[in-house]
Amino acid sequence: MTTLRSPLHDEHVALDATLVDFAGWQMPVRYSGDIAEHQAVRTGAGLFDLSHMGELSVRGAGAADFLDFALAGRVSAVKLWGAKYTMLCNEAGGVIDDLVIYRRDWDHFFIVANASNKDRVVTELRDRIGAYEATVEDVSAEIALIAVQGPLSAQITGAMCELGEDDIAAMKYYSGANVLLEGGIHAFVARTGYTGEDGFELFVGADEAREVWQLALKYGTPLGMIPAGLSSRDSLRLEAGMPLYGQELDESTTPFEAGLGRIIAFGTEANPRGDFMGREALAKVKESGVAKQLVGLVGEGRRSARTGYAVTDEAGNQVGVVTSGVPSPTLGQPIAMAYVPVSMAEPGTVVGIDVRGRREEMTVTALPFYKREK
Structure with missing residues (x-):
């Protein structure tokens, strides 16, 4: 199988990064060193290339209802420009993948899946569409994902904007906005991350990734921001108690066992929810315990x-x-x-x-x- 390369591959090589095969991609595991990169994120800022992640676009008049059925969370309750952490479960309640979903419009949702599970997620979602008026498109090849994480991330990300700096400053956790970066680059920016720190994730066209990476370095380097690899991302997420698919999560594990039962929306008598994949099995686990x-x-x-x-x-x-x-x-x-x-x-x-x-x-x-x- 061919190993994929990030649009930022040449940038990583120029920075003398240690590159490894990760979920079918050649990605930087470290640059200056694991501890230095970890501490930079905790005290200032780190710059991550996450272009290996999968991105899916779900559109249609029935998109919200479809995702309510397909996923464990109540996606229709997500406000415009809001985000939600949720899971794709099998009929037995096991976790196929954990996802972050963004509402880009009333009939448009944007899903970020783990790189190793992306193809499976696409297949599962398409299989669950049935009569719902919705489409699932894999747009991963068109998009690069760059993250600025750490206490200085708002300052750095705001400085990168030609239009939208005020949106960055006012953005709440787990929400997003369209901004215009310096140089006329359009980006969807979300205040999300996987480090336990404040941070922003920038979704940009793959052909503009190098410009955005350099732009982040332009404003971040004077403030002490450094590129950070997957090794420090792993130690950061572990300190923050965030599960990793393939380690804490898999198809033999339910969200309740992982301490994430709160993400499952069963609905209430006053606010009922329809059926969703894995509901019956998950309801039994909730009732009987783990x-x-x-x-x-x-x-x-x-x-x-x-x-x-x-x-x-x-x-x-x-x-x-x-x-x-x-x-x-x-x-x-x-x-x-x-x-x-x-x-x-x-x-x-x-x-x-x-x-x-x-x-x-x-x-x-x-x-x-x-x-x-x-």
């Missing part, structure tokens, strides 16, 4: 838990598995997320982690590990 739960783990030693490491009880029996783990640059100690039995999910519970044959103790803690100051 056997396992995603939790945060914090260690006091220097050895970190990693994906796939066994979680053990006092007797050394495996009771769960680590889904993600890193030494936290912000907290200065090992952190991890893992699925454990509900009986061991209470904060303060001590569990063992099998780190290359040696037991390391970690303590269950509430997620997220890190939460930015408003």
Whole structure:
């Protein structure tokens, strides 16, 4: 299979980035270093290329009703220019992908899917259209996604605008706007991200990606912003307690087990909701409860838990598995997320982690590990 390249590939090569194969794409995993990039986002700003993500356009008079049926969240309730985190579930309630959906018009929605799942998401959505008056178009090849993340992101993104700087400053979290960037470049900008910090994601034409990247550097570099790769994005999202598909989320896991049952809209007697894919199975899980739960783990030693490491009880029996783990640059100690039995999910519970044959103790803690100051 051919490895895809971002429209910004040459920029990454010029910056001497370490490039890796990721979900079928050659993407930068780091530039100056994981810790430096992580800390730049926490204290100032980092610049990310996310052009590997999938972008889908859903249009039609029945688009809102269709997405209400196809997805776990109530998409029709999203206001114009609003955004929503939701999931595409199977009939058993398992997660096919987690998505961010933007309402660009009353009959136009824009969906961002994970790169590894994009083709599956397109197929699933098209299969669910039925009689709804709606179309699903994969526009990923036409779009580049560039993110400015960190406490200085509003200042930097606003400076990039020829028209729309006031919209950037006034934009609320999980909303978006059309702006005109310097040089006459049209962009859809959303106050969203995957780092736990304030941040903006800029959707621009793929043929204008290099100009936008350079424009971000023009205004961000004097303020200390640096390019950041996928490695720091992973440690940032883990500190923020954000799940990653393929690690915390998959088709054998329901949103309730991942601690995300709140995103499922069943409706109320006063505000009923129609049927949606996976409703019956998810309703049963909500009523009966779950056997396992995603939790945060914090260690006091220097050895970190990693994906796939066994979680053990006092007797050394495996009771769960680590889904993600890193030494936290912000907290200065090992952190991890893992699925454990509900009986061991209470904060303060001590569990063992099998780190290359040696037991390391970690303590269950509430997620997220890190939460930015408003």
